[in-house]
Amino acid sequence: MKKYKFIVTLLGITALIASCGNQGNGSSNGALSSSAAEKAYVAPGEHDEFYAFMSGGYSGNITVYGLPSGRMFKEIPVFSQFPTSGYGYSEETKPMLNTSFGFVPWDDSHHPDISQTKGELDGRWIFINGNNTPRIARVSLSTFETEEIIEIPNSAGNHSSSFITENTEYVVAGTRFSVPVPQRDMPINEYKGNFKGSLSFISVAPENGRLNLEFQLTMPGFNYDLSHPGRGKSHGWFFFTTYNTEEANSLMEVNSSQNDKDFIAAINWKKVEEYVKNGGGTLMPAEYAHNVYDEHTHTATSTMKKEVLTVNPLDVPGAVYFLPTPKSPHGCDVDPSGQYIIGNGKLSADLTVHSFDKMIAAIEGKKFDGEAYGIPILKFEDVLAGVVKSGGLGPLHTEFDGKGNAYTTFFISSEVVKWKLGTWEVLDRQATFYSVGHLMIPGGNSAKPFGKYVVAMNKITKDRYLPVGPEMEHSAQIYDISGDKMELIYDFPTHGEPHYAAGIPADMLAPKSKKIYRLDENKHPYAVLNPADARVERDGNEVHVYMSTIRSHFTPDNIEGVKVGDKVYFHITNHEQDFDVPHGFAMIGQNTSELLVMPGQTKTSVWEPKKVGVWPFYCTDFCSALHQEMQGYVRVSPASSDLPISFSLGD
Amino acid sequence: MKKASLIMIIGPLFLLGLYVFPLWNIILGAPQYPEPLGMNIHIDGIRDMNEFDLQNIDGLNHYIGMRTLPKPADMWEFSTFPLVIGGMVALGVLIGLLGYLNKVSYKWFLGWFILMSILGVLGMYDFNAWMVDYGTNLDPNAIMKLSNPDGTPMTYSPPLFGKANMLNFKVTSLPSIGAWLMFVGMMLTVVAFFVGWKNSTPISTKESTKLTTP
Numbered sequence: 001m002k003k004y005k006f007i008v009t010l011l012g013i014t015a016l017i018a019s020c021g022n023q024g025n026g027s028s029n030g031a032l033s034s035s036a037a038e039k040a041y042v043a044p045g046e047h048d049e050f051y052a053f054m055s056g057g058y059s060g061n062i063t064v065y066g067l068p069s070g071r072m073f074k075e076i077p078v079f080s081q082f083p084t085s086g087y088g089y090s091e092e093t094k095p096m097l098n099t100s101f102g103f104v105p106w107d108d109s110h111h112p113d114i115s116q117t118k119g120e121l122d123g124r125w126i127f128i129n130g131n132n133t134p135r136i137a138r139v140s141l142s143t144f145e146t147e148e149i150i151e152i153p154n155s156a157g158n159h160s161s162s163f164i165t166e167n168t169e170y171v172v173a174g175t176r177f178s179v180p181v182p183q184r185d186m187p188i189n190e191y192k193g194n195f196k197g198s199l200s201f202i203s204v205a206p207e208n209g210r211l212n213l214e215f216q217l218t219m220p221g222f223n224y225d226l227s228h229p230g231r232g233k234s235h236g237w238f239f240f241t242t243y244n245t246e247e248a249n250s251l252m253e254v255n256s257s258q259n260d261k262d263f264i265a266a267i268n269w270k271k272v273e274e275y276v277k278n279g280g281g282t283l284m285p286a287e288y289a290h291n292v293y294d295e296h297t298h299t300a301t302s303t304m305k306k307e308v309l310t311v312n313p314l315d316v317p318g319a320v321y322f323l324p325t326p327k328s329p330h331g332c333d334v335d336p337s338g339q340y341i342i343g344n345g346k347l348s349a350d351l352t353v354h355s356f357d358k359m360i361a362a363i364e365g366k367k368f369d370g371e372a373y374g375i376p377i378l379k380f381e382d383v384l385a386g387v388v389k390s391g392g393l394g395p396l397h398t399e400f401d402g403k404g405n406a407y408t409t410f411f412i413s414s415e416v417v418k419w420k421l422g423t424w425e426v427l428d429r430q431a432t433f434y435s436v437g438h439l440m441i442p443g444g445n446s447a448k449p450f451g452k453y454v455v456a457m458n459k460i461t462k463d464r465y466l467p468v469g470p471e472m473e474h475s476a477q478i479y480d481i482s483g484d485k486m487e488l489i490y491d492f493p494t495h496g497e498p499h500y501a502a503g504i505p506a507d508m509l510a511p512k513s514k515k516i517y518r519l520d521e522n523k524h525p526y527a528v529l530n531p532a533d534a535r536v537e538r539d540g541n542e543v544h545v546y547m548s549t550i551r552s553h554f555t556p557d558n559i560e561g562v563k564v565g566d567k568v569y570f571h572i573t574n575h576e577q578d579f580d581v582p583h584g585f586a587m588i589g590q591n592t593s594e595l596l597v598m599p600g601q602t603k604t605s606v607w608e609p610k611k612v613g614v615w616p617f618y619c620t621d622f623c624s625a626l627h628q629e630m631q632g633y634v635r636v637s638p639a640s641s642d643l644p645i646s647f648s649l650g651d
Numbered sequence: 652m653k654k655a656s657l658i659m660i661i662g663p664l665f666l667l668g669l670y671v672f673p674l675w676n677i678i679l680g681a682p683q684y685p686e687p688l689g690m691n692i693h694i695d696g697i698r699d700m701n702e703f704d705l706q707n708i709d710g711l712n713h714y715i716g717m718r719t720l721p722k723p724a725d726m727w728e729f730s731t732f733p734l735v736i737g738g739m740v741a742l743g744v745l746i747g748l749l750g751y752l753n754k755v756s757y758k759w760f761l762g763w764f765i766l767m768s769i770l771g772v773l774g775m776y777d778f779n780a781w782m783v784d785y786g787t788n789l790d791p792n793a794i795m796k797l798s799n800p801d802g803t804p805m806t807y808s809p810p811l812f813g814k815a816n817m818l819n820f821k822v823t824s825l826p827s828i829g830a831w832l833m834f835v836g837m838m839l840t841v842v843a844f845f846v847g848w849k850n851s852t853p854i855s856t857k858e859s860t861k862l863t864t865p
Binding site (some may be wrong): 516550551576577578579625626 | 706
């Protein structure tokens with residue numbers, strides 16, 4: 001009996017402990033996960049609150065996501081060939097990837113930035129930089145297609161790009177690697193004092209977004225890492241972080257990390273602009289491609305530019321100053337008011353915040369601490385607004401919520417830290433998974449952020465998702481920042497390696513997103529606007545097929561008289577004028593990609609038949625219940641054949 | 652009689668709305684058409700509800716062998732209806748004016764209404780006959796030939812009034828603004844008749860005068 005009692009007591013205690021444990025875990029987990037799920041959940045058929053445009057890094061493109069759901073909507077091809085749509089493969093889009101080095105089918109896309117008016121997002125275009133072969137692209141936010149790419153001469157590692165000024169006057173592109181300017185054959189170890197860093201200012205035409213490289217500042221041979229525009233009171237200035245002010249050229253990870261402080265370069269671009277307008281600067285021979293896509297001809301053209309206007313900063317007094325900033329700063333961020341310039345010293349624990357007002361006072365008081373290549377260095381103590389002692393390690397980037405708070409990523413300690421502007425006190429910190437690089441708050445790089453969510457873009461994924469071998473997509477986390485504390489609400493894989501993102505409220509873009517291209521506005525020289533005009537024409541060994549598509553047939557669908565050795569151009573016009581009814585085109589043995597032709601659009605694919613026979617082509621997009629019937633044949637005769645061209649449909 | 656005649660002049664003018672607004676509206680919704688396709692039937696032709704709707708409806712209809720939607724020149728109705736409406740408006744206004752000048756009696760008002768009603772019923776009959784023909788007289792080489800459960804070939808006439816399911820589409824067919832204006836105008840002519848009738852009875856005129864002016 002005693003024994004029995006003991007067992008009952010024991011069971012009771014065990015049950016009590018167990019239930020306590022359960023209760024504790026259950027309630028906290030349950031409450032947390034259910035509210036997080038509600039916050040990230042966008043019901044089927046509902047739309048997200050924000051668009052997020054993430055750079056693709058080494059994918060070279062931009063991916064479009066919804067926030068807070070983390071659902072991916074589209075990949076916009078920018079710098080990389082994209083067989084899905086035929087971008088960079090079709091005759092119309094090949095010129096988009098033309099450079100002074102010839103056709104470059106890939107790049108490393110980094111920092112998207114949405115156009116602004118008066119410092120606020122206006123949703124006209126999004127810009128992004130190609131880091132490897134220096135280029136800047138402009139993407140339309142009504143068609144969500146790349147419309148323009150301009151190459152940047154005298155630049156290498158186009159990294160402190162593509163950030164725009166308050167009214168989209170300029171998109172700015174700085175070089176990460178300094179190089180000989182102009183390029184020449186010289187010993188690498190003569191870098192110091194001889195290499196230069198170019199900061200390029202590209203104007204954006206307000207009516208159509210057309211880009212023009214207005215001038216390049218030829219700066220000392222440091223590495224210009226990141227940049228951001230002044231805004232509000234600091235509008236007219238641009239700030240660049242630098243590292244390798246040691247000007248080392250080998251074993252950089254050690255040799256460029258020796259100086260206790262590097263610089264933030266403050267550029268008064270309005271002064272430089274005025275200098276240039278008054279005839280200042282030196283025209284230098286250069287070679288760079290300017291590629292423009294026309295929405296009505298559906299065709300890109302590439303022109304090679306031959307000179308660039310360079311400006312020596314010493315020729316424009318009062319235009320350039322250096323702000324000493326500790327330990328190889330990476331991100332260079334400006335708060336919504338334009339007062340604070342944040343240097344994220346990536347090799348330190350602290351954040352350095354400079355004051356714009358103090359900087360102006362120091363300049364006016366001529367409180368200089370020497371100079372570098374003739375450029376005045378301001379005294380660190382005179383420009384310093386404060387230091388954020390975060391306790392984190394390896395700060396990289398900072399964004400703002402518009403409510404007086406800043407959010408900084410710490411790569412080494414793998415966290416996002418929330419702190420207060422002005423008091424510099426740390427308010428909250430949340431772990432990221434793992435090693436966060438950039439972060440994004442919609443409008444976080446503008447005078448008017450929409451501080452509801454922050455997205456952390458991580459460099460390391462490891463065990464976050466089901467394993468898929470050694471190579472994985474990068475992970476991202478979404479935090480709700482509407483309360484005092486950040487709350488992790490969702491975790492999702494991204495495509496490529498997003499280096500930055502730009503977010504915008506959905507209602508600013510969704511209503512003006514194009515549904516179709518109008519056939520009656522199609523000005524493509526090879527378009528067929530009426531199926532009766534569909535035809536095949538021979539011009540020497542070139543064969544031009546003027547083809548139209550509608551659910552569910554090609555016109556024409558039988559073609560004879562093509563010969564081995566011909567170059568056959570299929571010019572496909574999609575006659576649909578209904579939302580989301582593309583037609584595809586693919587030809588057997590074609591040494592290029594398929595085409596995906598949107599309603600009202602014309603695209604061209606080249607096929608060089610190598611074998612005699614009868615070869616099929618078909619529609620690659622499941623366009624209707626009769627999609628499987630959407631096919632045709634081309635008869636290929638020997639090169640010696642004299643069979644004339646003929647074509648038909650339905651005989 | 653002056654009041655009744657004024658109403659009789661105003662009533663037929665409402666029919667002029669038919670030159671601007673559609674008489675009838677047919678909407679086709681389906682799972683893959685969250686924004687439905689639609690056609691507005693005007694007295695002088697069929698038009699898009701949203702741009703490209705007719706082209707897209709034709710594109711879908713070709714699967715089941717329906718002819719393309721008629722252009723104004725394809726049907727005599729689209730040139731005749733505007734003339735008939737115009738004639739009836741002119742006639743109605745004329746009757747009203749003559750009534751105002753005491754040249755015709757209020758009974759003519761009802762006469763106009765009855766004539767207009769007969770023409771309206773004939774118009775509906777013609778319209779329905781066209782829809783039946785359009786939905787039944789299908790291309791024998793149609794891509795999709797479907798049968799009803801009893802084995803008869805499926806037909807696709809939209810309803811004259813109300814809703815119907817046709818394959819994956821839900822079809823809604825209802826009078827539109829032009830028809831409602833016509834209805835109001837015709838009712839006004841009936842009102843004109845009654846007002847005229849009341850005023851023409853001497854006793855009741857006196858009584859009503861007494862009642863309204865105490």
